[in-house]
Amino acid sequence: MVKITDVARHAGVSPSTVSYALSGKRPISEETRQRVEAAIRELGYRPHAGARALASSRSNVLALVVPLRAGIHVPVVMQFAVSVVTTARRYDHDVLLLTQEEGEEGLRRVADTALVDALVVMDVQLDDARLPLLRSLDLPSVMIGFPAEADGLTCIDLDFKAAGEACVEHLARLGHRVVALIGSPPEVYVRQTAFAQRVVQGFTAAADRGRLVSSVHPCEATPAAARAVAEQLLREQPALTGVVVHNEAILEPLIDAFDQLGLRVPADLSVTAICPDELAAAPRTPVTSVALPSAEVGARAVELLMNKLDGKTVPEATLLPPRMTERASTAPRAFP
Amino acid sequence: MVKITDVARHAGVSPSTVSYALSGKRPISEETRQRVEAAIRELGYRPHAGARALASSRSNVLALVVPLRAGIHVPVVMQFAVSVVTTARRYDHDVLLLTQEEGEEGLRRVADTALVDALVVMDVQLDDARLPLLRSLDLPSVMIGFPAEADGLTCIDLDFKAAGEACVEHLARLGHRVVALIGSPPEVYVRQTAFAQRVVQGFTAAADRGRLVSSVHPCEATPAAARAVAEQLLREQPALTGVVVHNEAILEPLIDAFDQLGLRVPADLSVTAICPDELAAAPRTPVTSVALPSAEVGARAVELLMNKLDGKTVPEATLLPPRMTERASTAPRAFP
DNA sequence: CCAGGTCGTCGAAGCGATTCGTCGAATCGA
DNA sequence: TCGATTCGACGAATCGCTTCGACGACCTGG
Missing domain, CATH: 1.10.260.40 (lambda repressor-like DNA-binding domains)
Known part of the structure; x- marks a missing residue:
């Protein structure tokens, strides 16, 4: 050597x-x-990485904490991860992959052994068990997602509340008065996953403000579940003309299901979604959507960390404003 | 400290x-x-990790190389990754995540800087550009998947050829004489991805041996593509009664498509798949399948590495025999 | 012409572990 | 009882790099 x-x-x-x-x-x-x-x-x-780390007390490694909990959409998570890795590389850092098998102990371990310089924490829950730990650690960290109480912690994410609102407002502007949110799998809500809850908040708030009739429907990430929800909506909400989908896995199956039930998109039903742009653009009828900018969020998260490592102060909260792209799936409400 | x-x-x-x-x-x-x-x-x-690495020339970190190429099924890849991480932890190692943005240079870098002790390489292609590098590096490595020429390298994977054969033989035993393989997206074959190719080999070989009529159909990972393939098959292969699906993303949409085309599974059409068990068990009609044992492959890969790190010699090739589970999607061929 | 700066480089002291070689004490067999 | 082992612990060297203080050489302004 x-x-x-x-x-x-x-x-x-x-x-x-x-x-x-x-x-x-x-x-x-x-x-x-x-x-x-x-x-x-x-x-x-x-x-030699070890020698360098020892002498400089900087390992040039970030930890990426990815708890792959039930109900999350893995491809989207990986988009974040890839973006974190490539951005980290631009700053001459590598990324250590932590799953949640070890629980918080894993975080403490990599921090205490000085294996990593900083942490990127994903899949944040409103009342996340890792918050106290992150506060007590003296490593810089950034959370992708917002917990309920984020004082003293740095967070970044799409403004999901605003995204939910934007979808409803878009539908409202088109004249729709009865709208439904088709959301993530139930376990995601049970766990109080931050972003899912915030979409519901935004959706409900905007609907109330606009005096729309609204309902929320968690949905498993399977085509069968999508079909079931579609049927249920048709049965229980015959006046429904606007839908917001916040569930990557079933966007396409859901549209198919509506189609088979005789609901034409967008003629009979306008559909909006909150999901990555590629996904929204893929279906036969491309979907009007608020983009989930995973690449940007991952990159910005790393940039925040780098600033913290340089001793700069960074904003505690970074909420990326929703960016909506109109596609073929929304249209003014038809008055029969 | x-x-x-x-x-x-x-x-x-x-x-x-x-x-x-x-x-x-x-x-x-x-x-x-x-x-x-x-x-x-x-x-x-x-x-202190750095001090330990310096003194012992062991970092206790493995690199996991995950090139997220187009057409792969991300959730399955993540299953491997998680299994690698949790197994590595059992041996007191951590896992560094390398994507392929950096190309082979990334491999060389983490090796040369002694940042990692060993490499786990995923998504191997038949003629993989990383092979010479892996041979020249003096770090132990294990590939998940088999290249065409693996001399001097350690590989482990499901025996995809045998898996393809097992599916065909199962169908043949049930009396089916016209079978089709619905495979991965075209780009996966163009890239000469090892496991996809081997399934085709096994499928074709077994079909020829059994004098079955067979055809192979790459398929994009979208419901629409699945529908298209289903329609095409119905049109061009009216005698078809047996299908092998090797494409996680479209298993369920494909069955739906057949269903909508009036082909009942398994009454009119027997379907087998090569995919993770959870996936095969999920559809309304659970699918007879050869399991893709991601957890086992990941774990064994790490165990092989640990043995190599201990100076033990390990087999160059580990092919896990296919394990087939019969479910509701296959039945004897009906003679009308 | 000299005090006071810069600039560029060197030398040496760590950083926090691991790992040899060594050495006293305890143990054992003859 | 005595030399030969074995056992358990110690001390010092070492891993490869960073960083601090220092020090000439060269400027610059008064």
């Missing part, structure tokens, strides 16, 4: 000079830097 | 004794160990 002393000798400088040339923490003459860089290239030098 | 010297002082021993008590690499008297453990507990000591 080639080490920094080898590089130093080869370049005719001292190890510390190599280190400074690499980190830029002290000025190094252009000429010397050139020589050092050449030596590094010729020898194929790579600093 | 509490360090090993603190523990040593508190327990009235030397640092090296603490280290040996922890690692068990040298005998320590029961009584001393007790004292050391008590001290550790009281002080809440956690060894």
Whole structure:
């Protein structure tokens, strides 16, 4: 293994000079830097991660906490994860993957052993058990999602409440007066998962404000469940003309189900969704949707962390405003 | 931060004794160990990962390489990943997440910087660009999946060829003579993804051996594509009575599509699948399937790595035999 | 021309563990 | 009873890098 002393000798400088040339923490003459860089290239030098971590008390590794709980939509979670990883790399960091098998103990472990410099926490619940731990740890952390009480913690997410409102308001503007929210699987609500709850809040608030008739329907992530909900709606809410879907897995099956029940989208029924853009654009009838900007959220989360690591202060809450794209699935209410 | 010297002082021993008590690499008297453990507990000591890595040249971190290429089924990939993480934890290792944004350079980097001790490589292609690199690296690695030429590399996977055969043979035993394989999205085949190819091989070989009429149909991972394939089959293969599905995303939509086309499963059409058991069991008509044992594969992959890290020799190839579960979707061919 | 700065580099002291070699004490067989 | 082992613990070296203080050389302004 080639080490920094080898590089130093080869370049005719001292190890510390190599280190400074690499980190830029002290000025190094252009000429010397050139020589050092050449030596590094010729020898194929790579600093030893452990040594670097020990000496600098920075591991350049972030922990990504991904509790894959029941009912979540895995592909969307992975979009976040990928975005976190690629952004971390841009800042010369790697990402350690923590699942929730270990519970909070895993967090404490990677923090206490200085294995990671900072934490990205996903799938936050309104009353998340990890909050006290995150507060007590002296590592910087960012949560993707908002708990009920986030004082002293940094959070970022799509403004799901506003997203729910935007969907309802869009439908209201089109003249719809009876709307339904088809949401995540029941267990997600039981767990008080933050983003799911907030959509409901926004949906309900906007509907009330607009004096719409509204109802909320959790739905399992299976085509069969989607069909069942569609049938139930047709039966129990015959006046229904507007739907908000907040459940990635069943967006397409649900539209199919409506179709088979004789409800044409958008002629008979306008559909909006809160989901990644690719997903909304995919069905035969592309769906008007509020984008779930996973890539942006992941990237911004990492950027927040990097700022914290640099000692900068960052806003506690970052709510990304909803961005709605109109597609073919919504139309003005038809008055028969 | 509490360090090993603190523990040593508190327990009235030397640092090296603490280290040996922890690692068990040298005998320590029961009584001393007790004292050391008590001290550790009281002080809440956690060894510094970087220091440990530097001194022992072991980071206790594995890299998990997950190229999230187009067309793969993300939830299944995550099952592997979770299984790798939890198994790694059982061996006191953590997992670094590498996506393929960086390409092979990422592999080289984590290897050269001694950031990880070993590699788990997923989504292997028949002619995988990473093979030479893996061979040249002196880190142990395990591939989940089989490339065309695996000499000198350790691989593990479900025996997809045998799985394809098992499905066909099951259908043949039930009297079916015209069968079709509905496979992964076209791009997966274009990429020469190992496991997809092998299913085709097994499917075709078994069909030929049994003198069945067979055809292969790649299929995008969308309900619409599933419907299209179903319609195409009905049109072009009216004698078809047996189907093998190797595409997690469309198993359920496909069955629905057949249903809507008036093909009853299993009365008119027998369906088998290669997919995780949960998925096969989920549809209204549970599907006879060969299990995709992600948890087992992930766990065994890590175990292989641990053995390699211990200097033990391990088999180069581990092919898990297919395990088929009969469910409601297959029945003897009806002779009208 | 000199005090006071910069600039660029060096040397050495850590960082916090692991791991040798060593050494006293206890144990054992003859 | 004595030398030979074994056992358990210690001390010091070491892992490879970062960082702090220091120190010439070179400027600059008064």
